[in-house]
Amino acid sequence: RFLLSRYCPGLTEEMLKESLYVVLSEHYALSIAGEKEVIKAVNIGKQDAELLQVKPGMAGFIMFVTGYLERGIPLWSAQVLYRGDCYELHNEYSAKGTVSPVKGVWLEVKEV
Secondary structure (H helix, E strand, C coil), X not given: CXXXXXXXXXXXXXXXXXXXXXXXXXXCCCCEEEEEEEEEEEECCHHHHHHHCCCCCCEEXXXXXXXXXXXXXXXXEEEEEEECCCEEECCCCCCCCCCCCCCCCCEEECCC
């Protein structure tokens, strides 16, 4: 995850032992409005396959995420590659203006 440093000066690795969302909202008083996700199916390449302990070419998905403050100001971006055989992704969407601020992203991990 990449954060815009101007919104969280002095952020340390020690602070990130706590929830990132707690640090951003409580320590920096940032009001996180939500995030946008783009999910794409991919075949996992050789280098990533080694890291994920799967065979090259195995199905996976990549998620591109941008987190926003109020008024649509981007705060973070992330690119995450997932194995296709052990994750379920659950998204919930609501009518515009009715979504509560993002508190976290939940993924269900299944044992292989």
